[in-house]
Amino acid sequence: MNGAARWWLLSDLHLGVSDDDPRRPGAALPGFLRREVLAGAGTQRHVVFVGDTFELVGLAEDESLARLESILIQHLDTFRALDACAARGVQLHFVCGNHDVELARPSVAAHLSALLSPLEPTRVQVHPWFLHVPHVLVAEHGHQHHALHRIPEVLRSAINGTDQLNLPPLAAWNADPSSSRLSRAGAVARSCLASELAERRIREPEYDEMLQSESLRLALDEAALRDLARLSRFRTVSALPRAATRMVLAAAGHRIAGEVGPAAARRFARTLEEHGSGVAWYVSGHTHRALESALEGCTTRYINTGTWCSDVRGRGPDQLDHRSFPYALVDVDSNGAASGGLRYWRADGGSAAA
Template sequence: MNHAARWWLLSDVHLGVSDDDPRHPGSMLPEFLHREVLATAGPQPNVAFVGDTFELFGLAEDESLARLESILAHNGDMFRVLKACAEQGVQLHFVCGNHDVELARPSVAARLSALLSPAEPTRVQVHPWFLHVPHVLVAEHGHQHHALHRMPEVLRSAVNGTDELDLPPLAAWNANPSTSRLSRAGAVARACLASERAERRVREDAYDELLQTESLRLGLDGVAVRDLARLSRFRTVSALPVAATRMVLGAAGRRGAGEEAPAAAGRFARTLQAHDSGVAWYVSGHTHRALETALDACPTRYINTGTWCSDVRGRGPDQSDRRAFPYAMVDVARDGTTSGGLRYWRPDGG
């Protein structure tokens, strides 16, 4: 028999060591969790942060650990309410995004669990690639389908128990802004070559063994997981023009628009369906555009949970109202049926 459950999913909070964002996500989120999660009686509660929860990007292992502790210390209300959630039986999930991929390091994931739920660390789960609830939902940040942020061997650190992380090519451009553009361009070129090599390794037997291990954790068929890992691919010839366009638009204070579900979301959902593992909901973040829509040729419904920071890029109510914060809710009945969708929370209850 299935167990009834309720899921709250949100993404792109971008918590750092300061709270200078005009929307103050570090102050708003604890209030949301108090009112919507801790004050709600009902089925098993789950809260999933679908990537870019913390600003940890590009840090070494020791630096990641120190920064994580600093972020939680600075956001004291957030720290306390997350601990209260774990103590009261809420299952906390953290999906890695491109800004907090460091959570994939076993040492960093273990520290997060120990800080938030010292009595029962399993109340806190880190998902290096994606979260899967059989026949209910999948949640991935979405950067793995974006050439500028894709990390092909995303599982190498988490599954192998190492602390190695290969950062994406765009990171080579942004890593040290004090160096010359020529130096950074050279770093990007080297990173592109490294990504191309990594893409080849993802298709080799050694990485298939990691995928098999991950399939057991995800509760998915090994062939399905392998197919999902190969849905997207980094290609220098297509990535560099995208990077150039993004830099030009950024210099002009503009961003690329798009109000449709990305094609990768449909490919992901249809791949699951082809392996008899279809889900009702596909949830992602990354684009900072809150959106709910249907997927082509697939019964799965798409939700993008937008962002809680001020860098809103969609056309929803959160664009004009800084006190409207997007999230997804999914209710699971005992018979396995689901309901839910994209929601907006306001601290005044509106």
């Protein structure tokens, strides 16, 4: 990257076709974009949505296109603010999460670009797996390290344009809540088998070719990308009992949060370092726990951007104050040095460090 740049990263807005979340993330986001992003000048500006921006899970291609339009119509002020960002030179990045993995489909990604930046679609970029800024940061949603949400062949749809993304166990269970428990359990079992087979396929030459194509886009060594793809693995023997526990708790009106955090982040960051591609920051979402910490055994720092929806699971100020929204800020100076950290933004205009 040449020149100074500023990166704002946030995740887990879970924008849907309704606006009934008590924290109303879709109503808060336009103010953030206008006061924090559009008010800045003099640097390259990037806004990164680190997954689960939209509720699109389990939809066919045509349904995804229609749902995306419906969401943006429901959150019209957000749509206008994003459009204004793109029109004023801000680069918009959307990393796919487990709730909006359908963005990985080329047709859906192209439709999002056309909606938000019709005059210059390249202002909007979709990253099916993760975003890589050499020596500065990587940003991935984090679900690929959580067996209940992992989609091993995430690149297949993005590169081949296919509609073959297998629903992970929890998504398979929730795909049709109106069906019987027996039917849903059967869907989970089929999902587990499909995930096991997918784990085998990502170790075959055909998937290596997809990794080679993605490595060029990411400006990352192919061997490093291959190791990252195999860093975590779905295993039915461990995933199925955890999925069953989640199902029982959900039926009783309870839920538990999956632990996807520094352990996976440390493995990811150390793998990059081993290939000479270390970064200053590793950023993820998914757990809904806003957090910043050091990573043991490497120089990379970890940031989880938490969530802007009401399902907050961390212990930060956003747990107690529904007007406080977490995000990561990373500044890169003209020499390539990066600084920043976890921040909290308030809808009344306040902005403070974690």
